[in-house]
Amino acid sequence: MSSVAGPRLSALRFPATPTTPTPDGQRAALLADPGFGRVFSDHVAVASWSAERGWHDDAVRGAEPLVLHPAAAVLHYAQEIFEGLKAYRQPDGSVALFRPDLNAARFARSARRLSLPELPPEDFLTAVTELVRLDAAWVPDPPATLYLRPYTVATEAFLGVRPATEARFAVLASPAGPYFSGREVGLTLWIDPELSRAAPGGTGDAKCGGNYAAGLAAQAVAREHACDQVLFLDAVAHRWLEESGTMNVLLVTADGELVTPPLGTILDGVTRRSVLEIAAGHGLTPVERPVSVEELREGARTGAITEVFAAGTAAVISPIVRFREPAGEFTVGGGEPGPRTLALRAELVDLQFGRVPDPRGWRVPVV
Ligand SMILES: Cc1ncc(COP(=O)(O)O)c(C=O)c1O
Structure with a gap:
């Protein structure tokens, strides 16, 4: 190019x-x-x-x-x-x-x-x-x-x-306005069995309007299933977690890892990156690796995965507590937002609004 x-x-x-x-x-x-x-x-x-x-x-x-x-x-x-x-x-x-x-x-x-x-x-x-x-x-x-x-x-x-x-x-x-108002309930995501957002070699890692137009149909299916958002899987095997419609997805494991799918066909989110960089301060080890939908389902059932959340500029961090798919539904962390998710969000929001010191120089004053 x-x-x-x-x-x-x-x-x-x-x-x-x-x-x-x-x-x-x-x-x-x-x-x-x-x-x-x-x-x-x-x-x-x-x-x-x-x-x-x-x-x-x-x-x-x-x-x-x-x-x-x-x-x-x-x-x-x-x-x-x-x-x-x-x-x-x-x-x-x-x-x-x-x-x-x-x-x-x-x-x-x-x-x-x-x-x-x-x-x-x-x-x-x-x-x-x-x-x-x-x-x-x-x-x-x-x-x-x-x-x-x-x-x-x-x-x-x-x-x-x-x-x-x-x-x-x-x-x-x-x-x-603030994305969150009132009681924190957590999102329900629809795991779409066929619609994809991005394919290898495509434009998934670019922020272009066409990606979002292509995602609207899956978003509509999610709504039909009373879900807040879609969890897109990879376009080839329909097995690997990618991201949500406008947010990256991260998982907290019982052994203290903060796991997120690797870059390639997903957007390189500023919030995702920032959360990975502050993870250590929360006792979490950041790991970028492929996560299969089976691992998510099984980890939610056994407790190996304790929390899931979405990260993006609009909502900062949104807890995800439930997944729905054609075969049924499952919850993570007992269907409640987890403590790690809420602590990471509190730190990010405090950094953005200047309520805590900014050792990494992430805030850029303009006025
Ligand atoms: C598809 C997609 N993934 C992830 C994100 C999160 O990126 P950021 O944290 O930079 O807002 C966004 C929002 O911009 C998005 O549209």
Whole structure:
């Protein structure tokens, strides 16, 4: 795969052109109960790319409808990538990002896989930072956050199948309510017997829209079985655990291991990585190895597997307490969220919201 980033003269600055802000009272009302992905801040960071000019026209400006030619490549061949990260209000009122360098690097990897222009990681960080600075008033108080959605779409109007020569990058900011409210109950996952998310050699390790479109049918089947999410198995043997729809999956064993499927056809999650890195502090040994559905079923029955949880930016860590499959269902850890899961989540959330020291330098202040 070759990079199609084109000529590059200087780093992008994303200069701000502020628009009339939403009145304070209206913003406060929206921030009181934003839900997820429905409310948007006043501005967007944008940049355009063409094969001749490289990246140009970078700015942070008022959010406006995106005008595309009906032949724009993204509409036909799904040449699109995105990211998801959050800005966290800190105890002193400042705002920090959490390991945004990992999102920036993953965005560049996804671009290479989808033959889109690579946005240099430093430009990705500038775009996100400048947007959060201008829309800092949109960062809610904990436990809510400002969810950030960078994406690149192929905009060239051309119906042939080849990498587009024009693309647009943008970052949206959307205040997001706490994922958890009220009593902790734990998720039920549907182990789908036939639908797969990703195959070896495919795009499973890229964050591209097509992966999610392909996962919607399995998600619908999960809902029909009264499950919260799907647990995808590998596409070849239909035997090995991969990940959930928008989260990586990790297991705690009775002998103190934190086991998770290896990278390859799954997303290299920032939360997954972070949990593996803090595991030792919780008396757990991180292990990346294949886990079969038989091992999961049997381990849940015998108690060799004591806890299972999902990890991702949106929900941080969600306990998984039950699995359903065509043959029946089984629970893990007596159907209750486990102590290791809750302790790992507490540490991560405290790190993100600046409530504990940050020895690894994961918090990046922006305001
Ligand atoms: C398919 C998939 N797996 C895993 C994750 C978790 O990744 P992260 O922790 O970087 O949010 C996500 C969310 O981005 C996802 O969409």
